[in-house]
Amino acid sequence: xxxxxxxxxxxxxxxxxxxxxxxxxxxxxxxxxxxxxxxxxxxxxxxxxxxxxxxxxxxxxxxxxxxxxxxxxxxxxxxxxxxxxxxxxxxxxxxxxxxxxxxxxxxxxxxxxxxxx
Numbered sequence: 001x002x003x004x005x006x007x008x009x010x011x012x013x014x015x016x017x018x019x020x021x022x023x024x025x026x027x028x029x030x031x032x033x034x035x036x037x038x039x040x041x042x043x044x045x046x047x048x049x050x051x052x053x054x055x056x057x058x059x060x061x062x063x064x065x066x067x068x069x070x071x072x073x074x075x076x077x078x079x080x081x082x083x084x085x086x087x088x089x090x091x092x093x094x095x096x097x098x099x100x101x102x103x104x105x106x107x108x109x110x111x112x113x114x115x116x117x
Contacts, residue, residue, distance in 0.1 A: 008096060010054070015100040017108070018049030018061065026051070029058045033087040041065060047082065050104040052097050060088030062101035064108070 009015065022030060027043050034041070045065050052060040065083045084105065088098055 009100055010092075010095055010097075013052055013054045013059070013092070013095075013097060015050060015052045015097065015104055017104065018046070018051050018063075020046055020049065022046075022049070026058065030061055030063070033058070033061060033089075034063070034085060037085045037087075041083070041085070048105055048108040050101045050108075052088065052092070052101055054092070059092050060086070060097055060101060062086040062098075062105040064105055 018026070021027075022043055030043060031038055041063075043063075046063055047066040048064040050062045051058050063085050067082050086098060086101055086105075088101070
């Protein structure tokens with residue numbers, strides 16, 4: 001098995017890019033998944049994202065905020081790098097979904113990240 005090969009996902013799980021800005025229903029689900037992180041991070045500032053869906057429900061996501069965005073609280077230190085966060089419902093962990101989310105987020109071309117804004 002090669003290292004560049006995408007992980008095999010459970011049959012009912014799909015991973016896809018997150019259209020920006022997120023729709024209201026998607027934003028509500030992301031706020032539930034990322035409750036602790038979104039205290040200081042704003043979904044409107046996202047530069048890229050990937051979501052995992054099973055049975056029509058978002059079960060996980062990987063999100064990226066650009067350097068210098070409002071995602072960084074004042075005085076939090078260097079803002080030269082983008083901030084990334086990932087969450088997945090506990091029952092789905094260890095099945096390759098986290099890796100698939102991160103791989104899709106990392107594959108997001110830089111020119112698309114800025115073009116979506």
